[in-house]
Amino acid sequence: VFALIDCNNFYASVEELFEPKIKNHPVLVLSNNDGCVIARNKKAKEMNIKMGDPIFYYKKLIENKKIFVFSSNFTLYGDISNRIMQIIKSFNYEMEIYSIDEAFIYIDEKSDYEKLLKKIKSKIKKYVGIDVSIGLAKTKTLSKLASFYAKKEDGVLVLDDENKIDEYLKKTDTSDIWGIGKQLSNKLKNLYIFNAYDFKYYNENIIKKKLTINGLKTKLELNETVCYKLNESMNCRKSISSTRSFASKISTLNSLNEKISFFAASIAKKLRDKKLNTSFLSIFITTSFLNEDKKYFNSISTTLDIATSNTTILIKIAKNLLKEIYKEGYFYKKAGVIVSNLSCENENQDDFFSKKDDENFLKLLKKIDLINYKKNKKLIYFAAEGIEKNISKSNKKSKKYTTNFQEILKIKI
DNA sequence: TCTGGGGTCCTAGGACCC
DNA sequence: TCTGGGGTCCTAGGACCC
Numbered sequence: 153v154f155a156l157i158d159c160n161n162f163y164a165s166v167e168e169l170f171e172p173k174i175k176n177h178p179v180l181v182l183s184n185n186d187g188c189v190i191a192r193n194k195k196a197k198e199m200n201i202k203m204g205d206p207i208f209y210y211k212k213l214i215e216n217k218k219i220f221v222f223s224s225n226f227t228l229y230g231d232i233s234n235r236i237m238q239i240i241k242s243f244n245y246e247m248e249i250y251s252i253d254e255a256f257i258y259i260d261e262k263s264d265y266e267k268l269l270k271k272i273k274s275k276i277k278k279y280v281g282i283d284v285s286i287g288l289a290k291t292k293t294l295s296k297l298a299s300f301y302a303k304k305e306d307g308v309l310v311l312d313d314e315n316k317i318d319e320y321l322k323k324t325d326t327s328d329i330w331g332i333g334k335q336l337s338n339k340l341k342n343l344y345i346f347n348a349y350d351f352k353y354y355n356e357n358i359i360k361k362k363l364t365i366n367g368l369k370t371k372l373e374l375n376e377t378v379c380y381k382l383n384e385s386m387n388c389r390k391s392i393s394s395t396r397s398f399a400s401k402i403s404t405l406n407s408l409n410e411k412i413s414f415f416a417a418s419i420a421k422k423l424r425d426k427k428l429n430t431s432f433l434s435i436f437i438t439t440s441f442l443n444e445d446k447k448y449f450n451s452i453s454t455t456l457d458i459a460t461s462n463t464t465i466l467i468k469i470a471k472n473l474l475k476e477i478y479k480e481g482y483f484y485k486k487a488g489v490i491v492s493n494l495s496c497e498n499e500n501q502d503d504f505f506s507k508k509d510d511e512n513f514l515k516l517l518k519k520i521d522l523i524n525y526k527k528n529k530k531l532i533y534f535a536a537e538g539i540e541k542n543i544s545k546s547n548k549k550s551k552k553y554t555t556n557f558q559e560i561l562k563i564k565i
Numbered sequence: 566t567c568t569g570g571g572g573t574c575c576t577a578g579g580a581c582c583c
Numbered sequence: 584t585c586t587g588g589g590g591t592c593c594t595a596g597g598a599c600c601c
Contacts, residue, residue, distance in 0.1 A: 182569090183568085183569035183570075184569045184570065185567090185568090185569075186567090187567075187568050187569060188568055188569060190569070190570095204568085204569090205568080206567065206568040207567080207568085208566080208567050208568080209568090211567095224569085224570095226570095251572095364575070364576075365575080366574075366575070389572080389573095390572085390573075390574095391571090391572070391573085392571085392572090393570080393571060393572080394570090394571090395569090395570065395571080396569085396570080397568080397569065397570090399567095440568085441568095442568060486569095488570090490571095
């Protein structure tokens with residue numbers, strides 16, 4: 153059986169962890185630029201504050217009531233996530249870390265599942281202080297569903313009985329099934345499939361025709377047929393991206409160049425950290441799609457002759473690409489760089505005519521990475537990235553309580 | 566006035582190969 | 584008048600996830 157362990161209101165719960173006094177008030181965590189709501193605690197959900205809404209919708213509400221609002225602090229969330237994953241790992245089951253706040257485990261034995269899940273749950277609560285919900289079933293899709301309902305019940309839910317499963321499926325909207333989003337759910341509605349139960353018992357051939365192979369797999373998983381196994385090799389990722397919305401709109405090629413260079417440089421560093429090289433780079437620029445400004449979106453990509461993590465090369469390529477798609481007279485709101493075709497640093501295929509000067513330069517770049525890391529600040533960087541700091545605004549960030557000695561939690565006695 | 570960032574997988578169509 | 588079958592790789596776009 154598969155169990156899915158899912159943290160409750162993860163980002164909001166982490167913020168509560170370090171400021172317990174806010175626990176009985178609504179808590180919100182915001183996206184980059186303090187733009188949208190990306191996490192809410194229970195109290196905030198009760199106030200009907202929606203996921204993904206821009207925060208200015210609730211300006212009045214925030215002024216009138218005591219709502220605690222945080223900028224997102226991914227360093228902190230990442231560290232707390234690691235601690236939770238370590239605890240799950242300590243139970244010694246096969247494990248897949250599915251996201252920052254979720255992990256699947258595969259339990260290859262008969263046991264008192266409910267007792268086991270409660271044990272995992274309480275250990276995480278005791279050692280880290282975060283509440284989790286755990287669902288268990290014969291397939292990943294059903295265990296996802298079980299954890300969804302576990303949140304509404306007492307934290308753990310075992311779905312191992314056909315009648316019980318069907319009972320839950322009947323009250324599940326198709327769009328709440330893992331893998332069925334808005335579009336597919338609409339397609340299902342056209343077939344008069346409204347809930348997960350209808351979906352489970354529908355004709356397979358028609359599902360495959362309308363929703364293709366993935367839709368069929370999801371349906372089979374509802375029938376307790378395993379289609380998705382534990383994916384333990386998630387560590388070899390396929391792409392890395394760096395993208396941002398700008399706090400203010402940008403129109404000149406010069407300033408876009410700086411942003412694109414900044415993205416390319418941060419990707420190059422990520423590649424070096426993970427000992428990877430890329431041989432495919434693409435960039436995009438876009439205007440806002442929410443206002444009355446003239447709209448323009450474009451992207452362009454290129455393959456690299458030699459796989460690399462060299463910042464100078466990536467910046468140069470990215471800037472050349474930008475020249476091709478940049479158009480004057482638009483207000484750009486967002487841009488980004490994405491690399492793929494990733495390969496391991498040590499298994500690089502050289503070009504027959506390539507020069508070997510890259511190696512020493514790479515050593516230099518790694519030294520710079522180290523200096524920046526030790527100073528906990530990007531002290532040394534490329535002029536192309538521009539000297540203007542704070543590419544985004546985030547004023548309400550909590551401290552890096554667990555990863556930085558300067559910001560460590562202080563306790564008064 | 567202000568609306569996130571980082572991923573995965575699949576499909577259709579085009580261009581090419583023998 | 585009649586014009587094959589079996590592949591690969593790439594790209595753009597669409598759908599999904601957290």
